[in-house]
Amino acid sequence: MHWLAWRKLWRHKNYGGLGFRVLEDFNTALLAKQLWRLMDCPDSLFARVFKGRYYRNSAPLDPIRSYSPSYGWQSIISARPLVQKGLIKIVGSGSSISVWDDPWIPASSPRPAT
Template structure:
């Protein structure tokens, strides 16, 4: 369990923090993890699967083994990158993406545009989720304009 949780699932983490992996790749990786988990030493990779990967990837308090859903983990890592660019617009990567994809708006208003990069397509997928859950903090209200902000 430690080998799968801390090593095998951590190997694609850097790639997943930059790119949205296709669902079938995440599923193939999860199938490999599942086969590794259920195989016995004398079966040469064969074994009886007593639990599906969906049940194994549930949190431990919910009856699972706590393995990660790789596609959800991928979306979470990309969401963290989006949030970092929203909160730190002075960073070089934030300024580059702003100049290319959302020059006159905020990142939350960014569109796919013409010939988008693979990185931007992945970030847009997570931006849809961020848009649904993004909330204003009014504080003193000086930065909010009724005619512009909705």
């Protein structure tokens, strides 16, 4: 039995809806927040445990190969594209910048180097 149309259920309460969230998007946002926490607070117990197990000599955003990743780690790295989409780099000394690998100018297709 359908009592209300879905377009009315997911609308914000201020606009006459019930304020339901799209659970998949909400879950991805929470996982992205945990990934950000791994990068932002590297001295926390949470970050030290995951660093010791999964990315000992790299960063959480690097492509990491793990023998037997836990469900939690797989879930956290599934939010990697969302974090990378909004991530910016501070150049500083330039030691962490890769001219060839970092996305500098968005382009529809790769361009040859000149």
